Amino acid sequence: MKKCNEIGYINKIDTYSTLDGGGIRSVVFLQGCNLRCVCCHNPETWEGGNVQRLTAIELYDKLKTYKSYYGVDGGITFSGGEPLLQKDFLLAAVEVFKKNDINSIVETSANIEIDDTIIQIVKNLDYVICDLKYPDNDMYCRYTLGSLDRTLAFLDLCKGLKKKVWIRTVVIPDINDNEKILARYQKIIRKYPNIFKWELLPFSKLGFGKYEELKIKNPLKGIVDIDNEKFEKLQEKFEFEKAK
Amino acid sequence: MSKIWDSFKGTKWKKSIDVRDFIMKNYTQYSGDASFLQGPTERTKKLLAKVEKLFAKEQKKGVLGIDVKRTATINSHPAGYVDKKNEIIVGLQSDKPLVRLVSPFSGLKCVKAACKAYGYKLTDKVLGQFQFRTTHNDGVFRVYSPLMRKARHSGIITGLPDAYSRGRIIGDYRRIALYGVDYLIEEKKKDKLALYNNGIETDNLMQLEDVQKQIEGLTALKEMAKTYGYDISQPATSAKEAVQWLYFGYLGAVKEQTGAANSIGRITTFLDIYFEKDLKKGVLTESEAQEIIDDFILKLRMVRHLRTPEYNEIFAGDPTWVTLSEAGVTEDGRHMVTKTAFRVLNTLYNLKSSAEPNITILWSKYLPQNYKDFCAKVSIETDSIQYENDDLMRQSYGDDYGIACCVSAMKIGKQMQFFGARCNIAKMLLMALNGGYDEVKGDLVFDNLGKVFDEGLLDYDKVLRAYKKCSKMVAKLYVDTMNCIHYMHDKYAYERLMMATHDTKVGRLMAFGVCGLSVLADSLSAIKYAKVYAKKDDRGLITSFEVEGDYPKYGNDDDRVDDIAKWIVEDFYKNLKSTPCYRGATHTLSVLTITSNVAYGKKTGDTPDGRKKGEPFAPGANPMHGRDCNGALASLNSVSKLNYACCRDGISNTFSIIPSALGRKQKDQINNLTHLLDGYFGRDAQHLNVNVLNREMLIDAMNNPNKYPNLTIRVSGYAVNFNKLSKEQQKEVISRTFHEKM
Structure with a gap:
């Protein structure tokens, strides 16, 4: 194990979630993100703030007690922020959990440089949840600080490593809530046989309060929630799940 | 002896009463799914419609009515029916459905008050019968000491069964079906004769009289069954008879005994044998089998007791706690799930969701x-069942125990319980700070506790010393x-009848309880880790606190405070044990409030954790509302740290979660709920009530009760129809932590 003294900057740990991967999972929200997505739910993870500083071993000690709840499907989800930005810590962490028979997944937008550490991380994961935010670089640039190319490079890496991927896409009113745009995502997804699931998430205003609290300008202020019926239709048409 | 016995395996149970042996030798495990289950028949639907109208x-x-003309005993009333020709299992407490009986043996005052509250008056005949008869309530108040009266008045020990019947005894009604009443009478007669060998002295005389009363109870039961056209002197010979015999036993008991929580026991594996x-003989179809169970469960839902409004304030929703335990594993590792365990759960669909009977799953990882999946599905869809850890309880109670009330385990037919309500330990801390004064009423309860604490910063060690002293005094008094x-x-x-279905040499448990655990743990944690300043009122009593800084709160899997909570119950249990119990009973302790957390909160002043006077406590062993903020698993873990070895009467935890937080699809929700239970119980936790519902729905139900006639929710240790709760209790339920994940 390398770099086990590496410090992780953690915004929050939620011991219980069933929505961030399969089974019962504890979610570790790592601090820091490079994308500034307009639809972000967790702007508090962007920078600074009250963070816990833990080594991988300390994190493991905190969470090992929940192993009995995880069952075969559950485990740890590293989310954020962008978890891959703290790659040295993350590698140490996923290795510790793996060594102790707790599986880890990462929820990422994958706008990062790929290097050896990232490759090692991916190898140690049960699978990856990857946000496919927008189907082209133009849209990606308009609504985030990142690019589609980087996400695709990461998906190529997973494909090469035969690592299973679960894709998530947030459907935002007036931005990508129509069949025509989603068909373009679909075209990308079909190129990757290692993608076993595509999940659409309805954009929700639940995170809006945080923007005000943090005094961050909310670019989507004034937006309306997505129409339920419309969203369900899109789900029916595009979502899929295959056996892993 | 009986011909029916020849068709069953085993010999031990044929030689002396041993229901467990009969079960172990004859039951058929069922590991399949729920697809064999049948819906309600036309007959069941018609009968249900009639009962629903009532x-x-x-x-x-x-x-619906109170029979004020007769004192209720086992055979005081003629046979009663809902719809005679359409009933399969018969028997009602009164000659009319849902009419409540008066049984003033435990206390005349309560019965009078309850009658008055509903516009009834006891007849001179009944009053005359009790003019020269001492009730339990009379007896207790003859011997209560001045201190006991003061403590009772202050509510430091509270909810005591000193004016009403104690309940929480599980008769082994299976014995009636398996052996027939005559055999049970003969065995009791033999026991009585043998008792004379022990000499004529007080304890033995008491025992002798008890056994004679038991024989009289059994004889009366036979008479009662006769009024319905049944001779139950011999063993039951069919499934229908087995259910009927067993139900008669329960019915006889609840006609005469009005105690809270007269539970029905662990019956499904037993009945399934019949x-x-x-079914194998071909004399019964699955639909007919379900129909018998449906009819039986419907009868259990119709059990009623006469309660005062004060009682309802503590135990909301008119509960009877007909607790029915099922599943579990044998001592040699075989699961005890049968098709009848499924059939009982299926009544929640066939007869719709309901609070009674209080279906309790004895959960094991084995x-x-x-079956686990079906239980989870039923929980998600009906919120009507609770879970208790068989792998944990089996170590103390073997594989033929049942649950009485909410979380109280006892060996069926071999142990009984002396129910003892609870001590308000949050108030106990305030009493320690106030030198024995009741902070609300201002009365002096304990006059040898020392001085009232000074105003200003509270010193943890000093507070702890005072608390320990107070705890010892209260425990002894309790x-x-x-x-x-x-x-x-x-x-x-x-x-007499319940005890007639127990072994004569019965084990006795004396069940003490505490409420306000999370308030006390957080209060001590606040004093230890933050700065708490005490303030006096114009009476010179400490009645408010100022908290400066943050402190670890129970419910976040933080050992700093969880260890305090753990210590509190261990310490109190140790203190209780230093005073011996009546009749050689074993001390047990529960962390359980039922719905009384609202009422007890009302009687308790400001506490050092920041809770204000009158605000409800959290129920049972739950963390305080909204203070558990590290997610559901952290909250569960905190509760799981409490030590069952000193809480053998149970540790109640009510878990509310919104459906989407259990998973997106029902398949995932079921899967996750079973993992959650496996995980929680894998940590030696004892009990979990599961509510899967939305807060918005509860608010809507509060405002539009007619839209939700069957909305059942789990509160501490039992289920209740939401509409039967008071507004105050409804609000408290809504304010509880709902685990959600955005």
Whole structure:
């Protein structure tokens, strides 16, 4: 194990979630993100703030007690922020959990440089949840600080490593809530046989309060929630799940 | 002896009463899924419609009727029916459905008050019968000491069964079906003769009289069954008879005994033996089997007791706690799930969701996955069942125990309980700070506790010393008080029929309880880790606190405070044990409030954790509302740290979660709920109530009760129809932590 003294900057740990991967999972929200997505739910993870500083071993000690709840499907989800930005810590962490028979997944937008550490991380994961935010670089640039190319490079890496991927896409009113745009995502997804699931998430205003609290300008202020019926239709048409 | 016995395996149970042996030798495991289950028949639907009409009428009026003309005993009333020709399992407490009986043996005052509250008056005949008869309530107050009265008045020990019947005894009604009443009478006669060898002295005389009363109870039961056209002197010979015999036993008991929580026991594996036999013989179809169970469960839902409004304030929703335990694993590792365990759960669909009977799953990691999945589905869809850890309880109670009330385990037919309500330990801390004064009423309760604390910063060590001293005094007083109560209950309101279905040499558990655990743990944590300043009012008593800084709160899996909570119950249990119990009973302790957390909160002043005077406590062993903020698993873990070894009467935890937080699809929700239970119980936790519902729905139900006639929710240790809760209790339920994940 390398770099086990590496410090992780953690915004929050939620011991219980069933929505961030399969089974019962504890979610570790790592601090820091490079994308500034307009639809972000967790702007508090962007920078600074009250963070816990833990080594991988300390994190493991905190969470090992929940192993009995995880069952075969559950485990740890590293989310954020962008978890891959703290790659040295993350590698140490996923290795510790793996060594102790707790599986880890990462929820990422994958706008990062790929290097050896990232490759090692991916190898140690049960699978990856990857946000496919927008189907082209133009849209990606308009609504985030990142690019589609980087996400695709990461998906190529997973494909090469035969690592299973679960894709998530947030459907935002007036931005990508129509069949025509989603068909373009679909075209990308079909190129990757290692993608076993595509999940659409309805954009929700639940995170809006945080923007005000943090005094961050909310670019989507004034937006309306997505129409339920419309969203369900899109789900029916595009979502899929295959056996892993 | 009986021909029916020849068709069953085993010999030991044929030589002396041993229901467990009969079960172990004859039951058929079922590991399949729920697809064999049948829906309600036309007959069941018709009968249910009739009963539902009666329920609706009752809900409007409060009670459907009170029979004030007769003192209730086992065979005081003629046979009663809902719809005679359409009933499969018969028997009602009164000659009319849902009419409540008066049984003043435990206390005349309560019965009078309850009658008055609903516009009834006891007849001169009944009053005359009790003019020269001592009730349990009379007896207790003859011997209560001045201190006991003061403590009772202050509410430091509270909810005591000193004016009403104690309940929480599980008769082994299976014995009636398996052996027939005559055999049970013969065995009791033999026991009585043998008792004479022990000499004529007080304890043995008491025992002798008890056994004679038991024989009289059994004889009366036979008479009662006869009024319905049944001779139950011999063993039951079919599934229908087995259910009927067993139900008669329960019915006889609840006609005479009005105690809270007269539970029905662990019956499904036993009954299933008869069902399997009839199904195999081809004399019964699955639909008919379900129909018998449906009819039986419907009868259990119709059990009623006469309660005062004060009682309802503590135990909301008119509960009877007909607790029915099922599943679990044998001592040699075989699961005890049968088709009848499924059939009982299926009544929640066939007869719709309901609070009674209080279906309790004895959960083990060794239960078949199909059954676990079905339980989870039933929980998600009905919120009507609770879970208790069989792998934990089996170590103390073997594999033929059942749950009485909410979380109280006892060996069926071999142990009984002296129920003892609870001590308000949050108030106990305030009493320690106030030198024995009641912070609300201002009365001096304990006059040898020392001085009232000074104003200003509270010193943890000093507070702890005072608390320990107070805890010792209260514990001693609590045991003494319980001894008075149960001596008098045995003397004047003995449960002759329930005890007739127990072994004569019975084990006794004296069940103490605490409420306000999370408030006390957080209060001590605040004093230890933050700065708490005490302030006095114009009476010179400490009645408010100022908290400066943050402190670890129970419910976040933080050992700093969880260890305090753990210590509190261990310490109190140790203190209780230093005073012996009446009749050699074993001390047990529960962390359980039922719905009384609202009422007890009302009687408790400001606490050092920041809770204000009158605000509800959290129920049972739950963390305080909204203070558990590290997610559901952290909250569960905190509760799981409490030590069952010193809380053998149970540790209640009510878990509310919104459906989407269990998973997106029902398949995932079921899977995740079973993992959650496996995980929680894998940590040696004892009990979990599961509510899967939205807060918005509860608010809507509060405002539009007619839209949700069957909305059942789990509160501490039992289920209740949401509409039957008071507004205050509804609001408290809504304010609880709902685990959600955005």
